[in-house]
Amino acid sequence: MPALYLVADMGGTNLRAGWAEAASPAVLGVRREAVEGIARFPKVPVGELQARVVDQLVRVLRERSEAAPRPPVALAVAFAGPVGPAGVVTDAPTVWGRRGPPLPLAEILGREVGVPARVLNDVTAAGWRYVAPEPVGEDFFCMVTVSSGVGNKLFQRGEVLVPQDGRGGEIGHLRVDFAPDAPRCDCGERGHLGALASGRGALNAARALACLRPRFFARSMLSTACGGEPAVLTAHQVATGIRDRDAFALEAVTPGVRHLGRTLAVLHAAVGVRRFIVMGGFARAAGPAYLRLLGEEMNEAGGLGAAPGDVAAMLRAAEADDDDGLIGCARYLHQHQHLGRAVTAAS
Secondary structure (H helix, E strand, O other), rough: OOOOOEEEEEEOEEEEEEEOOOOOOOOOEEEEEEOOOOOOOOOOHHHHHHHHHHHHOOOOOOOHHOOOOOOEEEEEEEEOOOOOOOOEEOOOHHHHHHOOEEHHHHHHHHHHHHHOOEEEEEHHHHHHHOOOOOOOOOOOOEEEEEOHHHHHHHHEEOOOOOOOOOOOOHHHHOOHHHHOOOOOOHHHHHEHHHHHHHHHHHHHHHHHHHHHOOOHHHHHHHHHHOOOOHHHHHHHHHHHHHHHHHHHHHHHHHHHHHHHHHHHHHHHHHHHOOOOEEHHHHHHHHHHHHHHHHHHHHHHHHOOOOOHHHHHHHHHEEEOOHHHHHHHHHHHHHHHHHHHOOOOOOO
């Protein structure tokens, strides 16, 4: 009987958890709920948010373990933040805001749930879904997430290219806007890419533009969606506006997308990566129109050495099922079991 794994994906907004059999492409018994983090409790101190998030994750994993058809042999969690050795989360701005003490999450989960645990960065985990099981053609790609935050990870020959401390791929905390009143990132700093180009950044930009140009906003589908009240506008409504090519939505998000496009163009120029897989709830909801806009901004940045059509071909939407992190975790565990490496609490 195939091994059964518990898998979870904790982002800045949503927590998803379920189980999967070894080598199966499907995750079953998936439960979804809002993360008990900074998005819901913006005034709660970091230490208390950490405790809330850990308690929530333990509770949900225990529930999924009890609901599973047989006992799991291991668990893996995709987590929105840098993850160092031994599954220690070193930072999580979209989950608990400003930096708190390092959190030995894999150790805690292994002890509390009762099975060997691994904790992976969420973009790293997602990338495992797209790693070819055998070397076939080009196996050098960049995962990019546009969701509550912005991040990336490079993969080559079936391995993620990050140092031991897990800090690689944090483009969301690159400062791109140096104005003194630049949007503030969840980490507390101003002008970071994530503060401008993420789903939360796009929402803030749309609300600001609505206040600055109320007549333009009044003619948009976003105004209709929120009853003309920018304060109750949602990121999903902004993404829907992009998908449907609403002029107001596109103008609102273009500055942030431009910064992201320039950053990806630099990655291409620096390391030669020509395949970008774009994931995340906001990018997925915004659809092909978002990828077209991002490709245009990448091409505008120059230095790509390619025709516009070639630039568009560099961008690929992730699968539409929202299960990248879950499936990636399951494949990661299966890969390491299959290779004979023990699944331990170490990251």
